[in-house]
Amino acid sequence: MTAFVRKLRICTPSDEGTVKADAPESSADKYSGLTIDLVGLGKVQLTHVLKSNTETRIYHTTQPRVVVKMFDLSCGKPDEISYGPYMSFSLELANFEDILGAEDLRPLVPAYYGANINYDKKYAFIAMEYLEGQDLKSWCAEASSGGYETEWVEEFKEAVYEALTIMTRFHRHGIILIDFKPDNIIRLRERGIKFVDLGAFFTPRHYGQTDKYVYSATPDYAELLIDASNVQAGVPPTEASDIFSAGVALFELATDASRLEIEDGTADEILKNPAIFLFRDSQIRIS
The missing domain is CATH 3.30.200.20 (Phosphorylase Kinase; domain 1)
Structure with missing residues (x-):
């Protein structure tokens, strides 16, 4: 590094x-x-x-x-x-x-x-x-207003297949994406897929010190608590974490809602009780 x-x-x-x-x-x-x-x-x-x-x-x-x-x-x-x-x-x-x-x-x-x-x-x-394109979440939201034409459905299947193929390539290198969601998948204007927001990736360097890994994610999804609990306990995530996230992502793209979404009031209550997710934080003094 x-x-x-x-x-x-x-x-x-x-x-x-x-x-x-x-x-x-x-x-x-x-x-x-x-x-x-x-x-x-x-x-x-x-x-x-x-x-x-x-x-x-x-x-x-x-x-x-x-x-x-x-x-x-x-x-x-x-x-x-x-x-x-x-x-x-x-x-x-x-x-x-x-x-x-x-x-x-x-x-x-x-x-x-x-x-x-x-x-x-x-x-x-x-x-x-700077990637010229659109994330899958907003791309699908736009298509929903047009009734999902046949040509678009074929393009959607192609994009999902490519995204899952890319996920598999990362897994071959021992890298778990963790924060796999439609917002972080960019469909390029000239076609093709790229992944963004690399801050949550779990790479081989983290396996030896899993409990020191800093998990950063949007607090309105329940998988945050699942993965964070494992990481804090020193249990490295596996490919199963990404496969689970991929299923949630597909559900969200199809329904425009996540079955794991936490209501705002509940999310606020969770954040007020650090014991639930055991995040450690502090400042670092400059000397």
Whole structure:
């Protein structure tokens, strides 16, 4: 994994969590206008938000083929950075590097353009390829209003088959996707499928220290509790986890609803009781 050398130490636990929830898109915020330096591309400026959640924001940039995923490391204390987003950044970067190290997996994820962390300004970023296309969830939602024409159904079957084939290729390398869902499967405009949001991938490097793996997922799905409980107990997930998730994904695409969805009130109650999912979090003090 790329090393970002800086002395850090774990400090007092906080109320922050590694659970992430979708947030509304906005045209501008604290990182819009920020300029970063990418090897081989030079200076690139962040323009507006493409997608966001409570921990990260993905930005369009002045380079049309490049998007940048920003991790907000601030925690309200001048000499500390937030442990949850820092670990999410570290994990996603490590997963990117593991996947890019496998030649046959490289074409199945966005191209990687670099990453860095700024301890003084408390942010980290990963720059990657902007994929021209649409995630399967929104693609299916659009088709539902048109009545699922025969041509579209054939394209849908082709997309699902390709996505499951790609999943199998990851499994051959000992990589479990964990957060397999239609939102993370991009159907490219020129046809073909790529997977995005690599932060939850469980790669061979994690098998020896499963209990230290940081699980990051949307809190409104019940499989979060299933997988998180296993991970916290030191039980590595297997291919069965992805097969189960694939079944849930197909159900969701067919019905526009998930049988595992938790009502908002219930999800809020779960998040108020950390003992249920045992997430560990803190800040990391900069020294």
